[in-house]
Each structure stands twice: as C-alpha cells, then as structure tokens.
Amino acid sequence: MSTNQATTHDNAHTKFDTRPIWRTFWILLVITLVELALATIHLKTGFPPKHVLNGVYLILTCAKAFYIIAEFMHLRHEIKNLIMTLAIPACLFIWFILAFILDGNSYRNLRNRYDPYHVEQNNTKIAPAGGEEAPAGKQEGPAAVKPGEQQ
Amino acid sequence: MAQAIPAGTKWWSGGKSPFNVEYGKLMMWYFLMSDAFTFGAFLISYGTIRMSSNSWPDPNEAFRAFPGMGEMHLPLVFVSLMTFILIMSSVTMVLAVAAGHSGDRKKVTFYMILTIIGGLAFLSCQAWEWTHLFGEGAWWGRNPFPNVNGSKASTNFTNFFFTITGFHGFHVFSGVVVNCIMLIKNLRGDFERKGHYLMIEKAGLYWHFVDLVWVFVFTCFYLL
Numbered sequence: 001m002s003t004n005q006a007t008t009h010d011n012a013h014t015k016f017d018t019r020p021i022w023r024t025f026w027i028l029l030v031i032t033l034v035e036l037a038l039a040t041i042h043l044k045t046g047f048p049p050k051h052v053l054n055g056v057y058l059i060l061t062c063a064k065a066f067y068i069i070a071e072f073m074h075l076r077h078e079i080k081n082l083i084m085t086l087a088i089p090a091c092l093f094i095w096f097i098l099a100f101i102l103d104g105n106s107y108r109n110l111r112n113r114y115d116p117y118h119v120e121q122n123n124t125k126i127a128p129a130g131g132e133e134a135p136a137g138k139q140e141g142p143a144a145v146k147p148g149e150q151q
Numbered sequence: 152m153a154q155a156i157p158a159g160t161k162w163w164s165g166g167k168s169p170f171n172v173e174y175g176k177l178m179m180w181y182f183l184m185s186d187a188f189t190f191g192a193f194l195i196s197y198g199t200i201r202m203s204s205n206s207w208p209d210p211n212e213a214f215r216a217f218p219g220m221g222e223m224h225l226p227l228v229f230v231s232l233m234t235f236i237l238i239m240s241s242v243t244m245v246l247a248v249a250a251g252h253s254g255d256r257k258k259v260t261f262y263m264i265l266t267i268i269g270g271l272a273f274l275s276c277q278a279w280e281w282t283h284l285f286g287e288g289a290w291w292g293r294n295p296f297p298n299v300n301g302s303k304a305s306t307n308f309t310n311f312f313f314t315i316t317g318f319h320g321f322h323v324f325s326g327v328v329v330n331c332i333m334l335i336k337n338l339r340g341d342f343e344r345k346g347h348y349l350m351i352e353k354a355g356l357y358w359h360f361v362d363l364v365w366v367f368v369f370t371c372f373y374l375l
Contacts, residue, residue, distance in 0.1 A: 016249035025242045029235065035374060036231050043211060043226065054375055061370040065363055072241050072359040074248075081162055082170040086180060093191055100195045104202030112205065122205045127297035 024071040031060050179353045183360045186322075190364050193318065194371050197311040206298035208308045210373050213296045216283050230373050233276045234365065237323075240269025241362040244330075248355045251348025256337060259351060263334040266358065270327040277320050281313070289313075312372060319368055322361050329354050 035057060042048055048056070070076035075083060111118045162169040170177050201207050211226035218229070247262035288295035294309040333354045342348045 016252040018246065018249050021242060021245045021249070025238065028238050032231060032234050032238070036227055039211075039227050039374060057370055057374045061366055064366045068241070068359055068363045068366065072245050072362070073356055079156065079162070079171045082172060082177070082180070085170065086184060089184060090187070092188075096191060097195055097198070100199045101202050104199035107199075107203040108205065111203070118205075122300070122302050124303065125301040126303045127301045129299065129301040 020071055024067050027067055028064055031064050035060055173349055176349065176353055176356070179356050183356060186360065187364075190315075190318070190367070193311075193315050194367060197315060197371060200307050200311065204298075204305070204307065206300040206302060206304075208294070208296035208304050209299045210375075213284075213289070213308075214280075214373060218279055227373060229276070229280065230369060233273055233280075234369055236269055236273045236276065237362050237365050240266050240273070241359055243269060244355045244358045248348070248352050251342070251351045254343075254348070256340070256343050259337050259342075259348060260334065263330060263337060263351075267327055267330050267334065270323055270330065270358075274320065274323055274327070277316065277323075281316075284309075284312075315368060316372070319361070319364055322364065326354075326358050326361050329357060 038048060038053060038056065042050065042053055075086070156171065162171070168174070168177070172180075214230060215224050215226045216229065217223065217225045243262045243265040247259050247266060250258035250262055284290075289309045289312075291310055291313050292306050294304050294306045296304060296308065298304045333351055336342060336350065337348075342350060
C-alpha cells in the first residue's frame with residue numbers, strides 16, 4: 001500500500017489546477033438557472049410543452065451529472081482502466097430504467113382496462129383540475145379517463 | 152497524475168494497481184457505485200409508480216413555499232437555493248482537495264470548514280422544508296395534495312418524497328460527520344505527518360456523490 005501511494009503521490013505536489021473547478025461551478029450554476037427559467041416560463045405561458053420540457057430536463061440533468069463526475073470527482077483525469085471499471089457496470093442503468101418504466105406503463109394500461117375501481121377513483125374529482133394539463137396528459141392512459149381532464 | 156505515466160505501461164502485468172489509484176480510493180469508488188444503484192432503485196421505483204398512475208400531484212403546487220415569504224407562490228425557488236448551496240459546498244470540497252495536493256494544511260482546514268457549513272446549511276433548508284410540508288399535512292401515509300387532474304391522490308407521492316429525500320438527507324448528514332472527522336484529523340496534523348491528504352480526497356468523493364444524487368432527486372421530484 002505504501003508503494004502504491006508513492007506512485008500516485010510522487011508527483012502529487014505539483015500544482016492542482018483550480019481553474020476547471022470554477023469553470024465547472026459556473027456550468028452547473030448556469031444549467032440550474034436555465035432549468036429554473038424554463039420551468040417558470042412554462043408555468044407562466046405553458047409554452048414549451050411539458051413532454052418536450054421533460055426531455056430537456058433529462059438531458060440537462062445528465063450534463064450536470066457528467067460534469068460532477070468528470071471534474072469534481074476527477075474521473076476524467078484518471079486512467080482508462082478505472083473509468084471503464086465504473087462506466088461499464090453503470091450501463092446496467094439503461095436496462096434498469098427502461099425495463100421498470102415500461103413495466104409501470106403497462107401496469108397502468110392493464111388497470112385502466114380491467115380494474116373499474118381504479119378508473120372510478122380517477123374520475124372522482126375532489127379538486128378542480130390544475131392549470132397544468134400537460135403532465136396529466138403525459139400520464140394519461142386510454143381515452144376512458146380522458147373526460148374531465150381538460151380544464 | 153495520469154499525465155505522468157509513460158506511454159505503453161503494462162497495467163495488467165502485475166506488481167502495481169491496474170487502476171493507478173490507492174486501494175482506499177478505489178474501494179470508495181466501488182462503494183459509491185453500489186450506493187448509486189441503491190438510489191437508482193429508489194428513484195426508478197418512484198418513476199415506475201408514477202408511470203403506473205393516471206395522474207400525480209403537481210410539484211409546483213406542493214413545493215411552492217419559501218421561508219419568510221408567507222403564501223407567495225414561488226415554485227422551485229427554494230429548492231434551487233438548496234441546489235446552489237450543495238454545488239457551492241462541492242466546490243469548496245474540491246478546493247480542499249487541491250490544497251491537500253499542494254500540502255497546504257491551513258487552506259485544507261479553511262475549505263473543510265466552508266464545506267461543513269455548506270452541508271449544515273443544506274440540512275437546515277431540508278429541515279425547514281420537511282417542517283413546512285408536515286405543517287401542510289404531508290407525511291408518510293398522508294397526502295393533502297390532489298392530483299393534477301383533480302382526483303384524489305394516493306399517498307405514493309409523499310411516501311416517495313419523504314423516503315428518498317430522507318435517505319439523501321441522511322447521506323448528507325453522514326457526509327458532514329465524515330467531513331468533521333477529516334477536519335479534526337487535519338487540525339491534529341495527522342495528514343501532514345503521513346505526508347499526503349488522500350483521506351480528504353476519499354471524503355471528497357463521497358461528498359461529490361451526495362451532490363450528484365441531489366441533481367437526480369431535484370430533477371425527479373421538482374422538475375418532471
């Protein structure tokens with residue numbers, strides 16, 4: 001272990017460049033502000049449709065995650081072996097997300113088709129429908145639950 | 152570090168770490184990997200349940216408050232502030248690691264203190280938010296917020312919210328404790344005696360991971 005530390009730290013006393021840190025900070029801050037601005041514009045005008053906006057949010061989130069891992073956690077500056085031992089298992093997330101989200105979608109369709117109680121619950125209004133028609137539209141299943149949806 | 156490696160180094164020929172990092176740091180990476188899957192499981196189960204529901208409460212209605220602003224409608228503002236605090240404390244953490252690289256003990260102490268303050272600020276914000284939501288009648292098993300389409304919402308929304316932000320908050324809390332230990336060790340001069348500040352780097356990895364998870368929690372609960 002001591003030799004190991006020697007190899008990684010013989011040249012560790014060279015200066016650590018702090019400029020990329022601040023650049024990363026500004027990138028993360030700007031992305032967060034853009035997300036906030038988009039959400040506010042959507043609330044006021046309803047302009048970028050919610051499903052488009054969701055896609056944008058996911059892309060921006062992945063960009064933020066990339067910058068945190070690459071710069072703050074310094075992974076971009078490590079050797080390829082280390083990057084791959086982490087990146088390859090992380091690919092499981094692609095299957096993980098797709099499989100479970102699609103399963104949720106299928107379950108909603110099945111319940112809307114075969115579970116009258118579920119549909120009745122959804123059609124019983126206890127409050128006026130919100131101004132945000134878009135997210136409901138995104139999660140809206142078959143036409144059976146469509147009436148009363150729009151304001 | 153990577154730039155000092157001669158080209159054509161045979162990483163797998165034995166006698167050295169094929170990952171060119173110290174053992175503890177590699178294990179911290181693997182721990183974070185497993186923790187990422189834990190959080191992934193939480194967030195994906197949230198996504199699945201939300202996907203299987205016909206409608207879901209509007210986050211802009213549920214999370215609209217800001218301390219001291221009364222009934223003003225300010226969706227996302229408070230949580231953006233929390234995001235900013237966490238990113239800022241991540242920056243001070245990297246600066247502490249950078250100071251450790253140049254062996255500057257005083258600077259490490261300074262930046263570690265700033266990082267701990269950032270962590271405590273985030274936890275305070277979360278405590279306020281939880282208290283506020285509890286005051287509105289939200290808790291595990293209780294959901295006062297109706298669905299967007301006006302139907303009665305199940306308690307899934309609050310259950311997932313409190314479980315996942317609570318689990319994340321507990322990680323932040325552990326991170327603050329770890330950072331405090333690092334600060335004390337640094338004040339005692341342990342790292343200076345060892346000749347390196349690798350422990351600060353490992354604590355730093357954990358701290359950035361907490362920030363990373365928050366990015367996803369922020370998107371899943373407040374934006375989508």
